[in-house]
Amino acid sequence: MDIKVLRYFLALAREESVTAAAEYLHLTQPTLSRQLSELEDELGTTLFIRGSRKITLTDEGMRLRKRAEEIVELVRKTEAEFQAPVEIISGDIYIGGGESYVMGLVADVIKELQNDYPHVNVHIFSGDADEVTERIDKGLLDFGVLIEPAHISKYDSLVLPAKDTWGVLMRKDSPLAQKEFIQPKDLWDLPLIGSKQRFVDDRIAKWIKRDYKKLNIVATYNLIFNATLMVEKGIGYALCLDKLVNTAGNSSLCFRPLKPVLEVDVDIVWKKYQIFSKPAELFLQRLKAAFG
Structure with missing residues (x-):
């Protein structure tokens, strides 16, 4: 399977038109159509529904x-690593993570690294633990940056020196907003x-001391x-981490921590035996110096 043809395939998937894709790729329409038909033959399946x-x-x-998006991105990442100038430290670092204020500690390390090596660029992917670990594995x-609980045993890791705190995000006019803490029984019958x-x-x-599946979970995120x-529309109460949503001033929302307190560690992980690019290796050295 030719990487060039995968790029053709992605262009047509994006443009939804042979004419537009051919113009974007600077190809003739017959050439593009032939390449994609050969791709379908190679894979033994129909990839497109050709409408009017x-x-x-x-x-x-x-x-x-x-x-194909994953393959093309990995090829681009690999090419960039080998094409980086030898005489200066430059290149890209790719970091994924969930939403956590603890990410600010990682941002401090990024800032210090870029002060010393201004040609290093950092790319952030936001997603949950499943999405992040899938992309690390590939x-x-x-x-x-993973918020526990998460499967981190198969990775090398560092525990960041701060914890996230679970609580409930709700409207300020909610009866629960009068409480300083939220206890398990407060949520048993509420839309969550x-x-x-x-x-x-x-x-x-x-x-919460209840089967999670038996709770009134009206939505997930x-x-x-x-x-x-x-939450703002009154659909339900969000179980989430603290310091992610602005609840100050004119905000209609407030956050209340759980009691007993539920705190979780945050880890930064990487593949075992990973061969890093020079910028990523320097970043790891800074992480270990800061948090090791």
């Missing part, structure tokens, strides 16, 4: 698109908005912003 106005992906086409990320991460379910279930909008 636009081209859409089949289910197999959607599956290939995700894989070589698309150098490092991941919970994290979709499977490891979080177990931790919350132990704290992987990043807090959209969950915040649902």
Whole structure:
């Protein structure tokens, strides 16, 4: 399978038109159509539904698109590492992570590194632990910032010197807003908005002393912003981490911590036996100096 043809495939998937994709790629339409037909023959499946106005992906086409994006990104990342000038330290570092104020500690290390090596660029991918570890395993990320509980045993890791605190995000006019802390029984019958991460379910279930599946979970989220909008509309109470949502001033929302307190460690992880680019290796050295 030719990487060039995968780029052609992605262009057509994005443009949804042979004409537009061919123009973008500076190819003739017959050439592009032939290349993509040969790709379908090679894979033994239909990738496109060719409509009168636009081209859409089949289910197999959607599956290939995700894989092709990962392959093309990994090739681009590898090319950039080898093409970086030898005489100066330059290049890219790829970091993934969930939403946590503890990420600020990592940002401090990034800032110091870039002060010393201004040609180093950092790329941040935001996602939950499942998404981040998948991208680490595929070589698309150098490092991941993971909020426990998460499977970190298969990685090398450092525990960051701060903890995240679980609590409930709610409207200020909610009856629970009068409480200083939220106890398990306060939430048993309320509409809840919970994290979709499977490891979080177990931790919350132990704290709340109820089967997580039997709680009134009306919605789930992987990043807090959209969950915040649902809380604002009165859809439910969001179980989330502290210091992620601005609840000061004119905000209609407030945050209350759980009691008993539920705190979690935050780790920065990387693949064992990983061969890093020079910028990533320097970043790791700074991490170990700061947090090791």
